[in-house]
Amino acid sequence: MGKPRVVLGVSGGIAAYKACELLRRLTESGHDVRVVPTASALHFVGAATWSALSGHPVSTEVWDDVHEVPHVRIGQQADLVVVAPATADMLAKAAHGLADDLLTNTLLTARCPVVFAPAMHTEMWEHPATRENVATLRRRGALVIEPAVGRLTGVDTGKGRLPDPAEIFEACRRVLARGVTAPDLVGRHVVVSAGGTREPLDPVRFLGNRSSGKQGYALARTAAARGARVTLIAANTGLPDPAGVDIVPVGTAVHLREAVLKAAADADAVVMAAAVADFRPADYAAGKIKKKDGEEPEPVVLVRNPDILAEISADRARVGQVVVGFAAETDDVLANGRKKLRRKGCDLLVVNEVGERRTFGSEENEAVVLGADGSETPVPHGPKEALAEIVWDLVASRLE
Numbered sequence: 001m002g003k004p005r006v007v008l009g010v011s012g013g014i015a016a017y018k019a020c021e022l023l024r025r026l027t028e029s030g031h032d033v034r035v036v037p038t039a040s041a042l043h044f045v046g047a048a049t050w051s052a053l054s055g056h057p058v059s060t061e062v063w064d065d066v067h068e069v070p071h072v073r074i075g076q077q078a079d080l081v082v083v084a085p086a087t088a089d090m091l092a093k094a095a096h097g098l099a100d101d102l103l104t105n106t107l108l109t110a111r112c113p114v115v116f117a118p119a120m121h122t123e124m125w126e127h128p129a130t131r132e133n134v135a136t137l138r139r140r141g142a143l144v145i146e147p148a149v150g151r152l153t154g155v156d157t158g159k160g161r162l163p164d165p166a167e168i169f170e171a172c173r174r175v176l177a178r179g180v181t182a183p184d185l186v187g188r189h190v191v192v193s194a195g196g197t198r199e200p201l202d203p204v205r206f207l208g209n210r211s212s213g214k215q216g217y218a219l220a221r222t223a224a225a226r227g228a229r230v231t232l233i234a235a236n237t238g239l240p241d242p243a244g245v246d247i248v249p250v251g252t253a254v255h256l257r258e259a260v261l262k263a264a265a266d267a268d269a270v271v272m273a274a275a276v277a278d279f280r281p282a283d284y285a286a287g288k289i290k291k292k293d294g295e296e297p298e299p300v301v302l303v304r305n306p307d308i309l310a311e312i313s314a315d316r317a318r319v320g321q322v323v324v325g326f327a328a329e330t331d332d333v334l335a336n337g338r339k340k341l342r343r344k345g346c347d348l349l350v351v352n353e354v355g356e357r358r359t360f361g362s363e364e365n366e367a368v369v370l371g372a373d374g375s376e377t378p379v380p381h382g383p384k385e386a387l388a389e390i391v392w393d394l395v396a397s398r399l400e
């Protein structure tokens with residue numbers, strides 16, 4: 001099998017230079033990339049750069065190499081088209097089916113998955129015309145990644161920044177791996193919790209756990225790649241923000257509960273991958289707890305934290321909302337998992353074995369997904385993203 005063929009469309013935004021890094025990542029990971037810039041894009045990064053980095057000729061118009069009919073061939077032969085950055089103008093043209101240059105012709109002839117990574121000033125992104133164009137593209141099955149928040153052209157900051165090229169690359173890789181034209185979570189809002197809560201004892205100490213947040217981030221990234229609007233409730237993770245995901249940072253179990261309940265109000269699915277502390281210190285010392293000569297330390301009294309998974313399972317914010325829990329067990333993994341599934345009342349429970357060197361912080365996982373309907377889906381040892389895809393397959397089948 002040849003290399004997957006990717007068309008990298010670049011439109012005329014200031015972030016065009018960041019597409020060079022995306023191109024590098026795509027070529028270095030074994031993709032055959034054809035860059036199709038717009039004429040405006042060439043004001044920002046020249047054709048020589050795109051041609052040298054991709055190893056292919058570059059043109060913006062349909063009138064070059066006409067004997068090869070590039071205005072149809074490039075799109076027809078592509079396994080993925082990604083437009084990064086996608087200008088407001090490009091989103092409008094794509095939504096309305098205009099075809100006045102090589103990139104817009106390619107978008108009309110492509111039958112493969114299409115990813116847009118928009119970048120523009122906040123006003124342009126929020127304009128009703130752009131909102132409608134984005135909604136149209138998403139309805140037709142394109143993956144439109146949400147722009148990041150941060151520094152824009154000039155002195156402005158706000159929503160509209162091109163997400164990190166590494167994150168766009170990850171989104172492309174996931175879409176290519178699935179090979180679907182219509183992502184199956186389009187129009188769905190999913191909430192994912194990730195990381196581990198920290199319950200403070202005093203201003204410098206806390207009770208925490210070893211969860212890195214990688215499984216939750218893999219769930220968020222894969223859901224976004226399947227077209228969902230994703231709210232990621234991130235507890236003390238320190239991981240790079242996945243592209244196209246709304247992030248809500250939280251600290252304690254109580255914060256996490258508030259954030260999950262708020263986001264779940266209009267969610268189709270809630271996946272609780274965060275490791276939430278069962279207990280928290282009953283008292284919080286406003287100053288650092290000091291050791292006193294000749295005295296034993298005071299015992300730490302704990303109180304129960306709210307059981308968020310049980311609460312959202314029992315009190316669904318929407319009819320048909322799918323709730324997924326995670327059970328990290330150290331022994332008697334399956335039997336404990338089954339008991340937990342019944343106790344919590346969720347639809348699916350991902351049961352995995354954890355220990356000091358297992359699962360937490362690693363890139364891989366192995367689990368069994370138990371269903372309230374009695375189903376049991378074993379997931380062999382593999383990347384956390386593979387487990388995430390299976391979770392979304394099971395969620396998607398329940399949403400239907």
Ligand SMILES: Cc1cc2nc3c(=O)[nH]c(=O)nc-3n(C[C@H](O)[C@H](O)[C@H](O)COP(=O)(O)O)c2cc1C
Nearest residue numbers: 011012013014038040041087088089090119120121
């Ligand atoms: C310095 C500069 C920066 C620009 N940055 C953006 C941008 O980030 N996003 C955007 O939508 N348009 C931006 N524009 C406007 C586009 O270049 C303009 O709408 C152009 O017609 C887009 O053409 P294209 O979609 O064919 O590439 C910028 C223009 C200039 C002069």
